[in-house]
Amino acid sequence: GAGVSQSPSNKVTEKGKDVELRCDPxxxxxxxxxxxxxxxxxxxxxxxxxxxxxxxxxGLPSDRFSAERTGGSVSTLTIQRTQQEDSAVYLCxxxxxxxxxGYTFGSGTRLTVV
Amino acid sequence: RKEVEQDPGPFNVPEGATVAFNCTYSNSAxxxxxxxxxxxxxxxxxxxxxxxxxxxxxxxxxxxxxASQYISLLIRDSKLSDSATYxxxxxxxxxxxxTGTRLQVFP
Numbered sequence: 048g049a050g051v052s053q054s055p056s057n058k059v060t061e062k063g064k065d066v067e068l069r070c071d072p073x074x075x076x077x078x079x080x081x082x083x084x085x086x087x088x089x090x091x092x093x094x095x096x097x098x099x100x101x102x103x104x105x106g107l108p109s110d111r112f113s114a115e116r117t118g119g120s121v122s123t124l125t126i127q128r129t130q131q132e133d134s135a136v137y138l139c140x141x142x143x144x145x146x147x148x149g150y151t152f153g154s155g156t157r158l159t160v161v
Numbered sequence: 162r163k164e165v166e167q168d169p170g171p172f173n174v175p176e177g178a179t180v181a182f183n184c185t186y187s188n189s190a191x192x193x194x195x196x197x198x199x200x201x202x203x204x205x206x207x208x209x210x211x212x213x214x215x216x217x218x219x220x221x222x223x224x225x226x227x228a229s230q231y232i233s234l235l236i237r238d239s240k241l242s243d244s245a246t247y248x249x250x251x252x253x254x255x256x257x258x259x260t261g262t263r264l265q266v267f268p
Contacts (some may be wrong), residue, residue: 051187090205092256092264095256105253105255138204145193147210149197149210150207150256151207154203
């Protein structure tokens with residue numbers, strides 16, 4: 048596709064349930080980020096994939112959060128046993144050559160835990 | 162100390178004004194610098210990459226000061242449509258953003 052695609056766009060889940068968020072980066076983009084943005088807050092780094100290198104998971108807030116990237120393309124972010132404080136917009140961004148072109152963001156998944 | 166810091170604002174300026182934002186970063190090894198614009202309930206969009214020599218795009222000028230470890234964004238002749246949150250980002254081993262500076266341009 049022309050841009051970074053994220054699904055679902057909105058997700059309401061009950062506390063304690065697991066959720067899976069999906070990101071389809073721009074074709075050929077080797078770098079992929081996940082960020083979390085709570086209402087009125089900045090972008091909180093979660094995880095970074097670059098090519099075939101081991102991902103930088105240093106931003107994941109707890110072991111309930113995990114992410115994978117299959118075949119260097121699609122990525123899924125999984126949150127287990129969701130809590131109300133997990134409610135936020137989860138944004139994915141990808142890039143081929145960041146220094147030249149920066150990163151392109153998807154429109155995000157708005158997660159609400161009730 | 163946060164890796165990237167910005168004044169959250171809001172900056173309220175009249176149309177036609179010139180406004181400048183600064184963003185400080187703590188890691189001297191940072192290699193790439195960016196300004197992003199984020200409209201309410203939308204995803205961030207790249208406004209400008211910031212180069213060592215500084216760069217200009219129309220009414221927008223970005224500068225990098227490595228000695229003092231900050232980047233700046235200057236907006237000239239502000240338009241109502243410039244109202245948004247401006248995020249700065251630095252890329253060392255990963256891309257980290259500041260919390261953003263909110264700009265409100267009024268008629």
